[in-house]
Amino acid sequence: MGITRTLVLLRVVRPRSPNITAFNKIMSRQIHARRVEGVSKNVWVEFTQLAADYKAVNLGQGFPDFSPPKFVQEAFCTAVMGGPQMHQYTRAFGHPHLVKSLATFFTRIVGHEIHPLEDILVTVGAYQALFCAFQALVDDGDEVIIVEPFFDCYQPMVLMAGGKPVYVPLRPRSEDKMVLSSADWVLSIEELSSKITPRTKAIVINSPNNPLGKVYKREELQEIADLCIKHDILCISDEVYEWLTYDDTKHVKIASLPGMWERTITVGSAGKTFSATGWKVGWAISSDHIIKHMKTVHQNSIYHCATAAQEAVACGFDREYEVFGTPESYFQQLPAMLHHKRNKLASCLESVGLKPIMPEGGYFMVADISTLGVDLKDQDSKDENDFKFVKWLIREKGLATIPVSAFFSPEHRKDFNKYIRFCFVKEDSTLDAAEEILRKWSATE
Secondary structure, eight states, X not given: OHHHHHHXXXXXXXXXXXXXXXXXXXXXXXXXXXXXXXXXXXXXXXXXXXXHHTTOEEOXXXXXXXXXXXXXXXXXXXXXXXXXXXXXXXXXXXXXXXXXXXXXXXXXXXXXXXXXXXXXXXXXXHHHHHHHHHHHHOOTTOEEEEEESOOTXXXXXXXXXXXXXXXXXXXXXXXXXXXXXXXXXXXXXXXHHHTOOTTEEEEEEESSOTTTOOOOOHHHHHHHHXXXXXXXXXXXXXXXXXXXBOTTOOXXXXXXXXXXXXGEEEEEEHXXXXXXXXXXXXXXXXXXXXXXXXXXXXXXXXXXXXXXXXXXXXXXXXXXXXXXXXXXXXXXXXXXXXXXXXXXXXHHHHHTTOEEEBOSBSSEEEEEOTTSOOOOTTSOTTSOHHHXXXXXXXXXXXXXXXXXXXXXXXXXXXXXXXXXXEEOOSOHHHHHHHHHHHHHHHHHO
């Protein structure tokens, strides 16, 4: 009897679904803001769900499936047990310990004295740093040049700020030669220069690049810097993979070049730095005359980031400052480990007839699928070829990747729809499972 009564009560108090038709009659005006029009589609939502539905081996999403280094895990545990102050608000623009650690560490890298309280904004991951930059610095009608391929949030963030994205793609150095490395993809400075107008506000670059793995050489960055200085343009430099470079490739911060500190916003990520993407701690470093405007956006949106996570990241940077350049440094150990994983994945892809483009840095490897000859006629005809292929690969073979045309603008997408992206920042067991799938597929061809 008691159970029956409870069930009845549950049925009575259960919230009813809104009557959308009735609601629309009441709300005769448009509900949504125009800024969200055309930016709702998200490749990660679509393919993450598809991978989950088919229980696929996931080399699509860019996160490690291994733990962060023990020293930052221990720092997090210590912070959580560190008393009431670790569970309450800290300074809105960045936990004092963290901004001091970042300033000390990156002053040495950039070669410019960084003020911890004025030149740094700590954010909820690199995502929010980028959002604050576009909202604070891009006005209605401003043009923002985005170098392609680009991480897919840049475009919607520019549009939501009222700006106009303008695209300049990296291109293979020569179409008639085998593209072996991300270094073979280059930016035409002439093409970049031709896109600059009086409305151009900023150039967005990503080095190491996601998805390609390109690491811009100093000479390439200098050419971009020269244009920024000549035309009085800002540079938003996404450097979340800065410690992950391979084969003696060196990452250079464009903010370290003459005349660029005052006009560059450098975006970083503790998630990528310490293999702890779920902590969602990021930052923007720039001159205080830029950061102060980003703080205004931050304080009126997020206001504050998790205290204990910031404390743990600060301890991580303190430790890395002391061991920097030595074998004990995680910033040397992580790329050494990933170098092995990168090569392991490349060998596997080559063995089944795929043509990998060896990345100089980052989490990802792009492969050319144009020679495989998979019959995709039953896939959605509206999709680009790489979208069709990735959906087929998930459904038929149980392996999840990401289509590379998702990282290009609509105007250039068809030129780059023969590539897919693999993430190799995974346990060897995950990579082995992917290899087994590919070998079985190859054996049946």
